[in-house]
Amino acid sequence: MSDPVLSVQNLTTHFFTRAGVVKAVDGVSFDLARGEIMGLVGESGSGKTVTGFSLLGLVDAPGQIVDGSVRLNGTDLLTLPASDLRARRGREISMIFQDPIATLNPMLTIGQQMLLAVEAHERLSKRAATARAAELLTQVGIPSAEMRLRAYPHEFSGGMxxxxxxxxxxxxxxxxxxxxxxxxxxxxSIQAQILLQMRDLAAETGTAMIWISHDLAVVSSLASKLAVMYAGRIVEQGPTADLLRDPRHPYTAGLIASLPAMTTPGLPLTQIPGTTPSLLSLPVGCPFAPRCDRSSEECQRDPEMTDQGDRGWRCFHPVTRPAEVPA
Incomplete structure (x- = not known):
């Protein structure tokens, strides 16, 4: 097997606040191959977004990456000087944010913003840069690309x-x-179109992707493997089909059971009892134990990741009954 394009080991990010230390990302590890799409899923507050920001070195104070490595094509991004990391960010590793209206400059046309992004990393003529920008707009499904380069963000719909x-x-x-x-x-409908285009783009360009989402049903249609986060940790990971068919961690099983497709029409949706713990005061041992019907005294210890080939989970009492794959 070829070396992974991205290898993350023991990534740990803390926020040092007056109330205490928030362990937002706590020892996250995974590998990503060229052209592979990995879904990073979990409830709000599980650490998914902070993990994404940490990979690109975008964590601001009082946050701090306190441990781990992020190797992109063999180079540990966390050891690079700020100027070198800035040079790689956007060129070798980039990010798509949740709200494009907050990241696009309303005072500049789409073309101006795309040309500035090109100029930040490459020396191209304006004609060549404009041609590349138009080509990519066409590739992601925007018609009349050359004309749309002259438009401003407010002239586009949310999907565009x-x-x-x-x-x-x-x-x-x-x-x-x-x-x-x-x-x-x-x-x-727009969501489905974009998911299909992203899957095709990954296959065509060889770009690997980490798709962060709280919606397990959406990401399972896109990603070839899943990593489930809870309380700052990856509690289970593996190939998408295997993980959905046979979840091992009770939290993963709870997420699958709570999908509307898994509930008989007319009956209440299944819920995971309790709420996510505060990252300021995590319980001793397994952080999911207070919400888990399988917990025991053994769960007062911190479970290690069980590694079985391409599957892994953190649990002393893994689920053994198979679950149906959601439609």
Missing amino acids: RQRVAIAIALLHRPAVIVADEPTTALDV
């Missing part, structure tokens, strides 16, 4: 703005793209 954000992320054909819930605010 998100396509622009995707095109900007693809400008330099990065090795890895981190997508932070980019389709959450879009309607179902």
